[in-house]
Each structure stands twice: as C-alpha cells, then as structure tokens.
Amino acid sequence: MLKEYILLREIKRLKSVRGNGTELISLYVPAGFQISDVIAKLRSEYNTSSNIKSKTTRTNVQAALEKIMQYLKLFKETPKNGLVVFCGNISDNPGKTDIELFSLEPPQQLKMNIYRCDSTFLLDPLEDMVSNRAMYILVVLDGREATVATLKGTHVEIIKKLNSLAHAKVHKGGQSARRYERLIEEDINDYYKRIADVINNLYLQSVIKPKGVIVGGPGPTKENFVKANYINYQIKILGVFDTGYTDEYGLQELIEKAKDLLKEEESAIERKYVDIFIREIARNSGLAVQGYDNVKSALMSGKVSKLLISLDIELYKVTYSCDLCKATIEKIELGNKRTEIHEGCGGHLSVVKEEDAIEELIKLADENKVEVIFISSESSYGKEFLQGFGGIGAILRG
Numbered sequence: 001m002l003k004e005y006i007l008l009r010e011i012k013r014l015k016s017v018r019g020n021g022t023e024l025i026s027l028y029v030p031a032g033f034q035i036s037d038v039i040a041k042l043r044s045e046y047n048t049s050s051n052i053k054s055k056t057t058r059t060n061v062q063a064a065l066e067k068i069m070q071y072l073k074l075f076k077e078t079p080k081n082g083l084v085v086f087c088g089n090i091s092d093n094p095g096k097t098d099i100e101l102f103s104l105e106p107p108q109q110l111k112m113n114i115y116r117c118d119s120t121f122l123l124d125p126l127e128d129m130v131s132n133r134a135m136y137i138l139v140v141l142d143g144r145e146a147t148v149a150t151l152k153g154t155h156v157e158i159i160k161k162l163n164s165l166a167h168a169k170v171h172k173g174g175q176s177a178r179r180y181e182r183l184i185e186e187d188i189n190d191y192y193k194r195i196a197d198v199i200n201n202l203y204l205q206s207v208i209k210p211k212g213v214i215v216g217g218p219g220p221t222k223e224n225f226v227k228a229n230y231i232n233y234q235i236k237i238l239g240v241f242d243t244g245y246t247d248e249y250g251l252q253e254l255i256e257k258a259k260d261l262l263k264e265e266e267s268a269i270e271r272k273y274v275d276i277f278i279r280e281i282a283r284n285s286g287l288a289v290q291g292y293d294n295v296k297s298a299l300m301s302g303k304v305s306k307l308l309i310s311l312d313i314e315l316y317k318v319t320y321s322c323d324l325c326k327a328t329i330e331k332i333e334l335g336n337k338r339t340e341i342h343e344g345c346g347g348h349l350s351v352v353k354e355e356d357a358i359e360e361l362i363k364l365a366d367e368n369k370v371e372v373i374f375i376s377s378e379s380s381y382g383k384e385f386l387q388g389f390g391g392i393g394a395i396l397r398g
Contacts, residue, residue, distance in 0.1 A: 001372040002362050003107060004130050008311060008374065009356075011123050011130075014102065017090050019119045021057040024088035025064045026122035028114040031082040035075050041115065042069050049117075060089040061117060063099045071101055082110030086121045108155040129155075134211040134269060136262070137199055137235075140243055140250035141217045141225060143188075148198045149251050150210065156251055160198045164191040189228065196230035203235050211265060212236035216243040216254035238265060273306055273373050274381045277393045290393045292332050292357060299364040303396045307365045310391030312377040315357040320349040332357055361392070 017024065029038050046065045052058035064087040071085065084104050091098035108129050116122045136151045149158045165187050203210055213235055215222050222240055231237070239261045243253040255262075280288035289298050292315060298304050318338065320329045324347025331339055342349050365372050377386045385391060 002359065002366055005309075005359065005362050005372070005374075007104065007107060007126065007130060010102070010104065011126055012311070014086055014121045014123060017088075017121060018092075019060075019088055019090075020094060021054060021060075022118050023057050023060040023064065024090075024118055024121050025061070025068065025086070026114065026116045026118070027068060027083075027085040027087075028110060028112050028122075028125060029078050029083040029085075030111055030113050031078055031080060031109050033078055033082070033113065035072055035077065039069050039072055042072075045115065045117075060097065060099065063097075064088045064101075067099055067101050071103065079105040081106050081108060084110070084126065088121075108152075134266065135206065135209075136238070136265075137202060137210045137213045138251055138254055139195065139199065139213060139215045139217075139222075139225075140246045140254055141195065141215075142219055142221050142246050145246050146191075146195050146217075147247055147251060148195065148202070150202070151214075151255060156248075156255070158248070158251075159202060161247075162191070162194055162198070164188065192225050192228045193230050195225065196228075196232075199235065200232045203232060210235070211269070212238040214238050214241070214254060214258050214261070216241045216250060216257070217246055218242065218244055267376075267379065270373060270375050271379070271381050273308060273395065274375060274385050277308055277395055278384070278389075280395065281389070281393075287396045287398060288393060289396065290389045292361070292390075292392055295392050295394045296361060296364065298394050298396060299361065299368060299370065302368055304365070304368070304370045304394045305397045306395040307361065307370050307372045308375055308385065308393040308395070309358060309362070309372060310375050310377055310382065310386040312386055313358060313391030315392070317355045317357045317360065318351055319353040321352045322347040322349055324348070328352070358392075 027038075042065050046062055049058060049061045049065065052061060068085055068087050075083070082105070084106055085101065086103070087101040088099065089097050090100045106126060106129060112125060114122065114125070134152070138149045138151055138156070140147050144164050146162045147158060148160050148162070149156050199213060213231065215226055215237065226237055226240060239258055241254055241257040243250045243257070245253060277288050281290060289295055295304070295307070299307070314335045316333050318331050318333045320331065320339065322329065322342040322345065324342065325345040327342065327344065329342065329349065333339070338351065339349055341347070362372055375385050375391075376382045385393065
C-alpha cells in the first residue's frame with residue numbers, strides 16, 4: 001500500500017499545478033513501446049509547437065518537450081508497467097519560469113499511448129488505477145461461450161474461457177423430442193456449473209476476497225445463469241448488464257456499463273469501515289484508536305486489523321534543532337505548520353529533517369500485513385473522519 005499512497009500523494013500535488021496557457025505536457029508510454037518512437041513523436045510535436053502564437057507559451061512548451069526528450073534518452077526500454085511523464089512550467093509567478101519534470105512507473109500495466117498539452121496535467125488514467133482498489137469478478141456469457149476475469153483498478157486479468165456443448169448437439173433420429181430437450185437442459189446446467197466453479201474457486205483461493213461478481217452478456221443467458229444459483233452464497237452478485245460480446249471486448253463493455261456501480265461499491269467500503277470506527281470510538285470499547293501516536297503504538301504491538309487514512313491528511317515528523325540550548329526536538333506537525341520557538345528555553349528552532357508521518361504508518365501496516373483503507377473527504381462521512389477524528393484511525397483486532 002505504500003506505493004499506492006506515494007502515487008496518491010503525487011497525484012494530489014500534480015492536481016494543484018496550473019499552467020499559464022496550454023503548456024503542461026502529459027505523456028503516457030505503454031509497456032513495451034519503443035522509446036525511439038516516443039522521442040520521434042515528441043520531436044514532431046516540438047516542430048509543430050513553433051506555430052503557437054504566444055511567445056511565452058511557445059517557449060515553455062518547447063522547453064518542456066526538450067526536457068522530456070533528454071530524460072527519455074536515459075531509458076533503453078520502457079519499465080515493466082510503462083512510463084508516465086509530466087513536464088511544464090509550474091511557476092505561479094508570471095514573470096518567472098520553472099520547468100519541472102515528474103515521472104513514475106504506474107502501479108498497473110499501461111496500455112494507452114497518450115500525449116496531451118493543456119493547462120492542467122492529465123491525471124485521470126492514474127487515478128483510475130487506484131480509485132477502485134478492491135477486486136471484482138467479471139463474467140460475460142451467452143449460450144455458447146463465457147469469459148471469467150478479475151478487475152482490480154483498471155487491470156483486467158482473464159482467468160478462464162469456457163464453451164457450452166448444449167447447442168452443438170444434433171437431434172438424431174430415434175431420440176424423442178422430450179429426451180433431446182432433457183439432454184440439452186442437462187448440458188446447459190453443466191455449462192452454468194462449470195462457470196460457477198471457476199468463480200467459486202477464485203473466491204475461495206483469493207487471500208483478499210473479491211467484493212462481488214458483475215455479470216454481462218447478450219440475451220437472457222446471463223439472467224438464467226444468475227437464477228440457476230450455482231454461485232457460492234457468500235459471493236454477492238453486484239449487477240447484471242447487457243453487453244454485445246462475450247470476449248475481451250465484452251469485458252471492457254461490462255466495465256464501462258458498471259462504472260457507476262463500482263464507484264458506489266468503493267464508497268460503500270469506505271463508509272462501512274468509518275461507521276465501524278466511529279461506533280467503537282463512541283462506545284469506548286477499546287476496539288478503535290485515533291491519532292498518530294495511538295495508531296502507531298497499536299501498529300507496533302500488532303493489534304490493528306484495519307488502518308484508516310484520510311486522503312487529505314498531511315502530517316509530518318519534523319526534527320528541530322534549538323540554537324540556544326542545542327537540543328534536538330522531534331514533533332508531529334500538521335500541514336505547513338512549523339514550531340519556531342522552543343518552549344523549554346525560548347530559543348529559536350530550525351528544521352533539520354522532515355519526513356512524511358503517514359508514510360511511516362503505512363510502512364508499519366505493510367510490515368504487519370494490515371489492510372489500509374484510504375478515506376475520501378468528498379463525502380459527509382469522510383469529512384467527519386478528517387475533521388472530527390484527525391483523519392487517522394485504526395480498528396483493532398477483537
């Protein structure tokens with residue numbers, strides 16, 4: 001979860017950047033794509049940018065493109081998951097230029113090839129990779145074939161493809177229509193059972209359980225499959241949608257049609273754990289703690305079941321040095337707040353070192369295999385968690 005947190009923090013920082021005109025460049029390079037082809041594309045964009053009317057914008061765009069091309073020459077090939085680069089003038093002073101470059105390897109394999117020059121960085125593809133953190137099982141089927149896959153973030157992994165033999169039978173002479181229909185029905189049920197077995201085994205074998213199944217396909221087969229009730233009762237059917245295909249295209253269709261449902265599910269997961277946390281705090285049951293020190297202590301003693309972190313909390317561990325008594329002081333500071341005067345002797349404090357305190361908590365959670373739940377502050381329960389409880393909490397093991 002540490003990599004995810006660092007990515008979320010970087011996205012938040014890049015979101016705050018605004019260009020003076022369309023001069024911020026976003027570049028998404030898919031895994032396996034030739035670096036030389038990317039540089040050639042950017043060289044073409046550099047030549048085209050000479051047509052930009054504004055001299056300032058033109059200069060900034062060309063400077064950013066040149067910086068990206070020089071940076072890409074450091075790579076012999078793209079990283080395993082691809083490469084994302086952001087570059088442009090990030091200065092908020094119109095009279096000053098500050099061309100900065102930010103790059104990262106995405107957490108999942110990148111399949112899109114994007115170049116965009118705008119007044120903001122293009123961050124949606126990265127946000128999609130971390131917005132849906134739970135795993136879901138996808139099934140697209142019709143009477144002849146089915147595809148079972150998993151979805152985590154934007155990464156789709158096909159688990160198995162199956163075929164039905166029901167419609168492949170030929171009605172030979174000598175068989176009664178009744179017997180023939182019964183055989184067809186048996187084959188259809190066998191087909192449904194085989195699909196359900198893949199889903200059930202996937203659920204049972206997964207360390208982190210999938211949140212549910214989303215089913216799609218053309219015609220009534222998908223509804224008949226759900227009604228057959230062969231899926232383990234512990235697995236929730238989240239939704240059923242019409243799709244035109246039962247292959248990879250069908251999976252992408254299903255994801256697009258289910259995107260609102262997926263957002264609601266993710267929100268429901270966050271709300272569930274915030275509700276549990278607030279209830280246990282209110283009951284004073286000893287099964288939840290809040291605040292940096294209490295949560296850190298609980299993590300170090302192995303008592304934490306779930307770590308809850310607000311996406312808008314900024315907390316730093318700051319090491320100060322006192323110019324009067326020469327003492328070294330360590331404090332946890334919120335946001336940009338910094339202590340200037342040493343209460344002990346009245347001396348002036350200067351910052352020696354600064355570390356992200358949230359990163360420290362997530363490292364401890366990862367070491368202890370504790371699940372981290374990031375809480376958005378856009379919802380009412382997310383705001384209450386941030387403002388009322390400081391944005392840091394833990395649900396403890398019972």
